[in-house]
Amino acid sequence: MIVTRIWHGRWFNLAGWVRSLALGASAAVSLLLKADLSGLPAAFKWIADVVAWTKGAAWFLVPAALFLAWAAFLFRKWLGDPAVIQVVHDLLTDYRNKVISDRASGFEHHHRVTLFRHKEWAWVSRCWPWNGWLIPVIRSGQTTRNPSCRFRASSDDPEKAEGVAGLAWVSDKDIEITQLPDVSFPNATDEAVAKYAANTGLDAATIRKMRPHARSFYATRVHVQNKLWGVMVIDSKNDNLRRKKIDSEYEAIYPSLSVLLRRI
Numbered sequence: 001m002i003v004t005r006i007w008h009g010r011w012f013n014l015a016g017w018v019r020s021l022a023l024g025a026s027a028a029v030s031l032l033l034k035a036d037l038s039g040l041p042a043a044f045k046w047i048a049d050v051v052a053w054t055k056g057a058a059w060f061l062v063p064a065a066l067f068l069a070w071a072a073f074l075f076r077k078w079l080g081d082p083a084v085i086q087v088v089h090d091l092l093t094d095y096r097n098k099v100i101s102d103r104a105s106g107f108e109h110h111h112r113v114t115l116f117r118h119k120e121w122a123w124v125s126r127c128w129p130w131n132g133w134l135i136p137v138i139r140s141g142q143t144t145r146n147p148s149c150r151f152r153a154s155s156d157d158p159e160k161a162e163g164v165a166g167l168a169w170v171s172d173k174d175i176e177i178t179q180l181p182d183v184s185f186p187n188a189t190d191e192a193v194a195k196y197a198a199n200t201g202l203d204a205a206t207i208r209k210m211r212p213h214a215r216s217f218y219a220t221r222v223h224v225q226n227k228l229w230g231v232m233v234i235d236s237k238n239d240n241l242r243r244k245k246i247d248s249e250y251e252a253i254y255p256s257l258s259v260l261l262r263r264i
Contacts, residue, residue, distance in 0.1 A: 009082040011075075019072035026065035029058050080264040085138060088115070088260050092140040095253055099246045100236050108141035110213050110237035115139070115222070116165045117230040117264075118153060132156065134165045134231055137264065151201075153231075165231045167201045168219035175219040178240050184213045215239040218246055224261045 033055055037048045054061065096113045116134035132154025151163035158170035168175045177199050181192035188211075190204070197204045200217065214235035222229045234246065 008079060008085075012079050012082050015072045015076045015079070019069045019076070022065045022069035022072065026062050026069070029054055029061045029065070033058055080137075084260055084263045088138050088257065088264065089140065091253055091257060091260070092138060095249055096140040096234070098249050099234065099242060100238065107237075112235055113140040114165075114233050114235070115230060115261075116151070116233065118169060118228065134163075134169060137230075161201060163201050164217045164219045164235075165233050168221055168231045168233070169228075171221075174221075175217065176241065176243060177218075178216040180215040180217075180239065182215060183207055184211050186211070213237045216241045218243070220250070222257070222261070224258050229261055 032051055035051055035055075037051055092113045092115065096111060099113075100111045114136055115138045117137045119133050119135050121131050132152060134151045134153045136149060149163070151161070151166040153161050153166040153169040155170070161167055161170045164175055164177065180196050180199060182188070183193050183196045188208075193204050193207050196212075197207045200207075202210075212235075214237060216236050216239055218234040218241050220232055222232050232250075234241065
């Protein structure tokens, strides 16, 4: 649900209008039930006919309008407030810039911070079961902001956790992985791919397909209102990370982050 595109804001606003109109329509129908138009001039008989029809259909119109308002509310909640998402994105980007200041490669997608939200149930194409997944919601920078990666993280079956994010979710401590081999090119050796896969909780075939650039990872579980919300993952092409800087800067942003995530 990384929703930083223009259409996200438009859909969010549209759902708000739909909700307001539906609630207004429900209130209007309820008021018309008490309307007495017996003294209306003959020229306006059509108004009386409309009101009579509305009264007769009120049993359907009022529940339908309330259901539409409820559906629009849930849709907005699923999308998340675009203004809040943008603030969190900027916060993560600033955090990335502070903890990985030596971005020698010059490419944003080689050094990223991604927030994964845990979903008890999520429809994931070609993957079963659909319960227990970490879904990416916000990523730092301006590139690769809409990743398709999803990692299995079922609390009921922790042995099948996937990826660094999944390993962090089922662990009781932060995950730090460094000095990984470079497997970003097609002819990476089987030994390098196997080592990378074993350390990151994925299989060799997936690593061959993804050809990731990251050579170091750091993942920590994120709590919101004292409940596990998801996982934050830092990945970098650098083979080492500055752990003390990561921890100190995270402590600085966590109070704001945990409050903002309540609205996503």
